[in-house]
Amino acid sequence: xxxxxxxxxxxxxxxxxxxxxxxxxxxxxxxxxxxxxxxxxxxxxxxxxxxxxxxxxxxxxxxxxxxxxxxxxxxxxxxxxxxxxxxxxxxxxxxxxxxxxxxxxxxxxxxxxxxxxxxxxxxxxxxxxxxxxxxxxxxxxxxxxxxxxxxxxxxxxxxxxxxxxxxxxxxxxxxxxxxxxxxxxxxxxxxxxxxxxxxxxxxxxxxxxxxxxxxxxxxxxxxxxxxxxxxxxxxxxxxxxxxxxxxxxxxxxxxxxxxxxxxxxxxxxxxxxxxxxxxxxxxxxxxxxxxxxxxxxxxxxxxxxxxxxxxxxxxxxxxxxxxxxxxxxxxxxxxxxxxxxxxxxxxxxxxxxxxxxxxxxxxxxxxxxxxxxxxxxxxxxxxxxxxxxxxxxxxxxxxxxxxxxxxxxxxxxxxxxxxxxxxxxxxxxxxxxxxxxxxxxxxxxxxxxxxxxxxxxxxxxxxxxxxxxxxxxxxxxxxxxxxxxxxxxxxxxxxxxxxxxxxxxxxxxxxxxxxxxxxxxxxxxxxxxxxxxxxxxxxxxxxxxxxxxxxxxxxxxxxxxxxxxxxxxxxxxxxxxxxxxxxxxxxxxxxxxxxxxxxxxxxxxxxxxxxxxxxxxxxxxxxxxxxxxxxxxxxxxxxxxxxxxxxxxxxxxxxxxxxxxxxxxxxxxxxxxxxxxxxxxxxxxxxxxxxxxxxxxxxxxxxxxxxxxxxxxxxxxxxxxxxxxxxx
Amino acid sequence: xxxxxxxxxxxxxxxxxxxxxxxxxxxxxxxxxxxxxxxxxxxxxxxxxxxxxxxxxxxxxxxxxxxxxxxxxxxxxxxxxxxxxxxxxxxxxxxxxxxxxxxxxxxxxxxxxxxxxxxxxxxxxxxxxxxxxxxxxxxxxxxxxxxxxxxx
Ligand code: FES
Ligand code: FES
Numbered sequence: 037x038x039x040x041x042x043x044x045x046x047x048x049x050x051x052x053x054x055x056x057x058x059x060x061x062x063x064x065x066x067x068x069x070x071x072x073x074x075x076x077x078x079x080x081x082x083x084x085x086x087x088x089x090x091x092x093x094x095x096x097x098x099x100x101x102x103x104x105x106x107x108x109x110x111x112x113x114x115x116x117x118x119x120x121x122x123x124x125x126x127x128x129x130x131x132x133x134x135x136x137x138x139x140x141x142x143x144x145x146x147x148x149x150x151x152x153x154x155x156x157x158x159x160x161x162x163x164x165x166x167x168x169x170x171x172x173x174x175x176x177x178x179x180x181x182x183x184x185x186x187x188x189x190x191x192x193x194x195x196x197x198x199x200x201x202x203x204x205x206x207x208x209x210x211x212x213x214x215x216x217x218x219x220x221x222x223x224x225x226x227x228x229x230x231x232x233x234x235x236x237x238x239x240x241x242x243x244x245x246x247x248x249x250x251x252x253x254x255x256x257x258x259x260x261x262x263x264x265x266x267x268x269x270x271x272x273x274x275x276x277x278x279x280x281x282x283x284x285x286x287x288x289x290x291x292x293x294x295x296x297x298x299x300x301x302x303x304x305x306x307x308x309x310x311x312x313x314x315x316x317x318x319x320x321x322x323x324x325x326x327x328x329x330x331x332x333x334x335x336x337x338x339x340x341x342x343x344x345x346x347x348x349x350x351x352x353x354x355x356x357x358x359x360x361x362x363x364x365x366x367x368x369x370x371x372x373x374x375x376x377x378x379x380x381x382x383x384x385x386x387x388x389x390x391x392x393x394x395x396x397x398x399x400x401x402x403x404x405x406x407x408x409x410x411x412x413x414x415x416x417x418x419x420x421x422x423x424x425x426x427x428x429x430x431x432x433x434x435x436x437x438x439x440x441x442x443x444x445x446x447x448x449x450x451x452x453x454x455x456x457x458x459x460x461x462x463x464x465x466x467x468x469x470x471x472x473x474x475x476x477x478x479x480x481x482x483x484x485x486x487x488x489x490x491x492x493x494x495x496x497x498x499x500x501x502x503x504x505x506x507x508x509x510x511x512x513x514x515x516x517x518x519x520x521x522x523x524x525x526x527x528x529x530x531x532x533x534x535x536x537x538x539x540x541x542x543x544x545x546x547x548x549x550x551x552x553x554x555x556x557x558x559x560x561x562x563x564x565x566x567x568x569x570x571x572x573x574x575x576x577x578x579x580x581x582x583x584x585x586x587x588x589x590x591x592x593x594x595x596x597x598x599x600x601x602x603x604x605x606x607x608x609x610x611x612x613x614x615x616x617x618x619x620x621x622x623x624x625x626x627x628x629x630x631x632x633x634x635x636x637x638x639x640x641x642x643x644x645x646x647x648x649x650x651x652x653x654x655x656x657x658x659x660x661x662x663x664x665x666x667x668x669x670x671x672x673x674x675x676x677x678x679x680x681x682x683x684x685x686x687x688x689x690x691x692x693x694x695x696x697x698x699x700x701x702x703x704x705x706x707x708x709x710x711x712x713x714x715x716x717x718x719x720x721x722x723x724x725x726x727x728x729x730x731x732x733x734x735x736x737x738x739x740x741x742x743x744x745x746x747x748x749x750x751x752x753x754x755x756x757x758x759x760x761x762x763x764x
Numbered sequence: 765x766x767x768x769x770x771x772x773x774x775x776x777x778x779x780x781x782x783x784x785x786x787x788x789x790x791x792x793x794x795x796x797x798x799x800x801x802x803x804x805x806x807x808x809x810x811x812x813x814x815x816x817x818x819x820x821x822x823x824x825x826x827x828x829x830x831x832x833x834x835x836x837x838x839x840x841x842x843x844x845x846x847x848x849x850x851x852x853x854x855x856x857x858x859x860x861x862x863x864x865x866x867x868x869x870x871x872x873x874x875x876x877x878x879x880x881x882x883x884x885x886x887x888x889x890x891x892x893x894x895x896x897x898x899x900x901x902x903x904x905x906x907x908x909x910x911x912x913x914x915x916x
Contacts, residue, residue, distance in 0.1 A: 097861030097897045229857065236862030237850040239798015239838040243863065246797035254792065279781055313792035314801075315784050395802050395810060395863040395896050444800070444863025445896050476803045664857055672860055672898030698807035698894060706900045707888040 079108060079160055085184065085198030087114050092124035092132060093145035094416055095232050096394075096446030097672070098728040099665040100145035102230040104153060107146060107661055110223035111157025111215055113181035114197070121231045126418055126438050138418040138440075141451055141556065143629040143726020146661055150724045151215075158213035166207055167200035183222075218720065227664035232442060243444050245473055247401040247412045253282060254314040255462050255472045256321050259306040259482050261692035262330040263551045267305035274323035275309050280316030284309055284324065285465050292427040292457060294420075301424065303457050304482075310466050314473055321475075333551055334691035341513055341688055342386060344548045345490040348511035349384060353546035356520045366542060373505035373540035377496025381579050385493070385568045385752045387736075389513065389686035390486040390557055391701055396444020397479040398455035402462070403469035404429060409436035411460060414443025416450040424453060428460050447676070448556030452484045477696040484555025485686055487512040491519070491568040496540075501580020502590060505540035508569070511547070515554040518543055519565045524594060529722075530627045532562050534569050535598040536591045552688075558676060559729040562628045563736065567754065570624035570737030574744065584623050584741060585611050597656065598625060601632045601717055604654035608715045609636040618642050619649075622741025624734040629726030631657040635674070635734040637710075637742040646743065646756060646763045648678065648710040651735065656717040657725035663716055670714035670731045677735035679704035683757040708763050767831045771796065772840030780827045787811045787822040789830075790837060798838040798866045802894070809893030812867035813837050819874035838866035841873065849873055852910035860897035867893050872907050881911050 080088040089108050093100030105121040128136035133148035142148075161181050168186025169176045172193055179186050185194040235241040260267060272284035285308040291300040307326045311317035336344075355363050374380070401412040402425075409425040418440045425436040443450055459472035474482070489512040496505040508519035521541035522530045530537070557563065577587035585606055592599040602625050605611075611621065618640055625634040634654045640647040653670050660666050683702045687695040695701040714731075740751045743761075751759055769776045771794065780789050785804075790796040790813070802810030804823045811823040814836035841847040845854070849872050852858075859865045868891070875882055875890040882890070887904050895903070908914045 095861075097859075099860070229854070232862070233857055233859055234845060234854055236859035236865050237838075237853040237869065238841065238845050239796070239866050241862050242797070245801065246791075248795060248797070313788060315781070315788040315792065318804075319783075393896055395800070395808065395861065395894065397801070443861060445861040447896075473801070476801075476805075668857065668860060668899075668902070671901050675898030675900065676896065697805050698803050699805065703894045703896065704900075705888075705894070706891045706904065709888075709900050712901055 079112065079156065081160070081164065081197050081201040081204070083198050083201055085118065085196050086120065087112070087118055087184070087197070088120050088122055090124040090130070091121050092130050092138060094140035094414070094418065094440050095442040096140070096414065096416065096450065098669060099230055099662065100140060100728070101232055101442070103146055103661050103665060104149065105231060106223055106228055107150070107153045108157045110221055111154050112161050113222065114184045116223060116228050118184060123440050126422060126440070131419070139451070140416045141448060143728040143730065147630060147724045147726050154215040155213055158215045159210050162210045162213050163204040163207045164197050164200060167204035168195045170203065171195050171200055224659070224661050225663065228662055230665065241442055243396055244399040244401055244412055244414050244441055245396060245444070245471070247441070247471060249401070249403065249469045252401070252469045252471055253310050253312065253466060254317050255308050255310045255459070255470050256314065256317045256475055256478070257306050257308040257458050257472060258321055258326070258478060259304045260328045260330070261481060262328065262334045263553060263691065264333045265305070265328045265330040267307065268327040268329050270307050270324055270326040272324070274325070275320030278316055278320040278323060280312040281320040282310045282312065283466065284320070285462060287458070287461065290461060292424055294423045295426050295433070301427065301457055303461065304454065306458065308458065308462055310462060310470060318475060330691060336550065336688055336691045338685070338688045341389070341488055341550060341552070342490070344550055345488055345511045345513050346384070346386060348546040348548050349490055349492045349509060351511070351546035353509060353544035356518050356543040356545065370505050370507065370540045370542040374496040374507070377504050378499045379579065380494060380496050381576055382492065382494045383572055383575055383752060384490065385571065386490040387488065387564050387567055387754045388684070389488040389552065390680050390684055391480050391483045391686055392445070392447045392449035392557060393480065393701060393703060394443070394445025394447055394449055397476050398474040399472060400456045400459035401469065401471045402456070402459040404460055404464040405467045405469060410439070411437070411456060412439040412441055413456050414441050414446070414450060415453055415456055416446050416448070417453060420453050421456050424457050424460050428464055447558045448560065449484055452555050454482070476698070480701055481693040481696050483686070483693070484553050486557030486560070486563065487515045487517065487552070487554040489513065489517050489564040491564070493568060493572040495572070495576055497576065497579060501576065501582060503538050503576065505542070506538050507542045507544070510545045510564070512545070513548050513550040513552050513554070515547070516545065517561045517564050518545055519569055529597065529630065531630060532628045533565070535595060535625045535627045535632060537594050538591070558673065559628055559732040562626060562733040563677065563680070566624060566626040566733030567736040567740070570626065570734065571740050571752065574622070574741045575750070588623065588625065597719055597722065598627065598632050601625065601654045601656045602634045604715050604717050605634040605636050605652050608654065608713060609638070609652040611636060618746055620742045620744070620746025622738045622743070622745055624738040624741065626730070626733040628730040628733060630723050631655065631725030631727065631730040633731045633734050635738045637735065637738040639739070639742040639746050641743060641746040644761050646761050648708070648739065648763065650711045650713070652713050652715065653731055654715040654717055655731055656719050657727050657730070658719050658722040659724050660716060660718060666716060666727045667714045669727045671712050673729065673731035674712055674735050675704055675709065677732045678710070678739065681736045681739050681754050681756060682708065682763045683755050685755055685758070765828070767827060769830065770834045772836055782828045783826045785823050785825060786813070786827060786830050786835070789827055790822065796837050796839055800863055800866055802864070807894070808864070809867040809871060810864050812870040812893065814870055814874055817874070817877060819871050836870070838869055841869065848910045849876070849906070852906040856902045856906040856909060858899050858902040858906050860899055864893060864895045868895065868903050872903070872910070875907065876911060881913060882907065
């Protein structure tokens with residue numbers, strides 16, 4: 037159900053007590069319907085002292101669901117073990133950041149809601165303290181909030197929050213609540229146990245694949261294997277003879293109107309089978325021989341894809357610039373500086389398409405039977421799920437229901453709701469609730485891939501080997517990938533870009549426009565950009581005759597914050613120490629999501645066998661809410677990037693993906709895993725940065741640089757398996 | 765076909781197609797959804813269960829091969845998350861998305877039954893399950909903790 041905006045019904049729903057919301061620019065209690073109020077976040081203090089926090093971060097493993105609550109609980113001064121966390125209702129008022137939309141991504145749950153959550157918590161705390169002071173018969177100034185109680189500062193008398201929650205709820209909401217001073221934080225910065233972990237050790241966590249409902253049918257789907265192909269016909273009879281199969285649904289030319297948008301959601305042509313259980317649906321689907329029209333798009337293979345992006349390296353491309361900047365001025369400045377260079381360095385790179393390969397295949401449950409419109413998904417974009425339900429049923433937003441569940445990994449893939457559209461469409465067709473699960477083969481063959489990207493980097497160096505001009509030219513298979521370097525004098529920290537401020541930069545891009553669907557893949561753009569640029573920095577260092585760390589120190593002279601992160605990695609790894617023969621180290625640094633990550637990788641290489649021994653990762657996200665969660669994201673980001681660098685590569689044959697299961701799309705195993713050390717650096721005065729993605733980009737270039745140090749071989753493309761290297 | 769199974773110590777009768785893998789019998793017919801589907805081809809380990817104490821990828825073999833055997837799933841580890849591995853998993857905050865973790869726990873249970881104090885190499889050889897979230901360092905630490913090899 038969607039939460040009604042009435043305060044009274046909220047109390048009915050949640051029990052008596054204090055419930056609070058936050059308005060942009062001010063605070064007030066939850067408004068009645070029709071007042072147009074935008075309420076931004078919620079908490080509930082029950083008369084029994086229970087505290088429920090509503091988190092609007094969808095949990096896909098990153099810890100954001102619990103992290104949002106930890107920030108709120110800190111401001112409320114409540115004991116963590118008394119806090120329960122629930123998923124926020126899908127109301128505009130509780131949209132992500134300052135918007136109305138519910139989505140989770142961009143490492144933004146904490147950083148974009150930092151103030152919102154603190155002010156909401158502070159307002160509630162002040163109301164509770166005011167009520168507590170009244171009950172104690174003293175002035176507010178004599179009281180403070182401690183561990184779920186209001187305490188008299190000098191005589192130590194206490195009342196519990198629960199005892200005054202009702203009274204507090206009748207007080208005016210403070211107009212200017214004051215968040216706690218950093219020195220008064222009790223929970224932020226602590227490695228608290230995440231609220232979502234316990235249910236993940238006994239199988240009780242419910243993902244979309246696990247939802248059970250009366251009369252629930254199971255479905256699976258096969259889209260045209262060639263991207264952009266159409267379904268001509270399908271003979272359902274081979275599937276219908278599989279016991280348990282209920283029906284075969286051809287999906288042809290389906291588009292779903294999206295409320296508030298000119299663009300309908302186009303659903304790829306597909307064949308679906310609906311059955312009593314998933315195994316029957318899968319067997320039925322495998323028995324079918326659909327007739328597809330590939331629309332002439334079945335010519336592309338893996339090598340052709342790489343050749344197509346490499347061909348774009350010679351294009352002029354479009355330029356990246358601010359609206360007020362003049363393209364001619366930028367190009368002239370760059371060309372002039374380049375002409376004055378003592379020497380130039382130029383290298384070409386490329387990286388393959390990658391699949392998200394999250395462990396839970398795409399799955400969703402929908403019930404559009406008998407006038408209902410309900411979906412259960414682990415989508416990163418719940419508002420779009422609602423739009424799909426509205427579009428398919430014609431119902432108003434408040435008549436459809438979206439249940440957001442934890443997902444078995446997102447990494448950006450679940451921002452795209454293709455699977456939700458199928459589940460909803462199939463439920464409508466069947467007139468029954470339907471659970472759709474992609475087979476792993478379908479999941480990997482119908483991804484929204486990190487686009488394969490080629491890159492040409494050209495630098496002009498002065499006599500000291502320092503850059504006087506840089507040209508970055510990127511060529512993604514589809515979508516946008518830029519390396520836009522900040523020139524000296526830029527005030528902001530670079531973001532999603534190299535950590536350096538460098539002179540006379542020119543950024544161009546030529547998209548190859550290949551018909552391969554793309555989407556955000558953990559640290560979008562940065563996993564390609566960091567590999568290209570940080571490998572290139574090592575080439576510039578070599579041209580300058582300098583050690584990679586010494587050279588980066590010089591490039592970072594004007595960015596003390598990034599330099600400090602680099603030094604933390606250098607110190608922890610004891611960079612420069614003597615290493616055994618065949619052993620080498622590489623370093624890389626990258627700014628993304630307002631955070632900075634520097635990594636040192638140590639490898640041992642013998643006869644084309646690479647052992648990745650250790651990764652040191654220094655990380656500065658400004659302020660840390662949960663250091664253990666941040667470390668976990670560091671471990672996860674590093675291993676995902678390492679896995680991608682070793683042997684991951686989406687393979688295409690005749691326009692279709694041929695790497696369709698984990699035997700062809702291989703992921704890192706425990707035996708290949710290095711020791712990982714995460715070093716946390718804080719910058720209390722900096723804006724709060726993200727943590728779920730920014731430790732991903734530095735790994736691939738640091739690894740390639742380490743292999744160069746160990747072997748003298750420059751790897752200008754990934755994965756390592758393309759170079760005959762195996763990882764033990 | 766009608767089969768008799770012992771699942772987590774309970775005798776169960778189930779009607780299932782002969783070629784239906786145990787994974788789908790557990791999930792779709794018996795409602796034990798803790799065991800997960802990840803690949804269906806014995807590559808990922810998300811579906812790992814114990815069959816007469818041995819770790820088995822339950823997506824692989826058709827139901828008819830399991831009749832009469834003792835099946836243990838993650839739901840049977842303990843009624844209250846008190847199993848030494850579950851405790852270690854919480855203490856080390858192992859799961860991220862959690863989807864692979866039922867299989868990890870069952871593979872770890874089989875390992876410790878076989879080798880009570882495994883070396884890292886033995887842990888690596890036994891734990892071939894995939895985890896996209898990158899929890900493997902913590903999986904290893906939690907196994908060592910459960911085996912009493914690190915201070916708790
Ligand atoms: S689902 Fe059985 S091993 Fe992957
Ligand atoms: S915890 Fe997400 S796949 Fe392992």
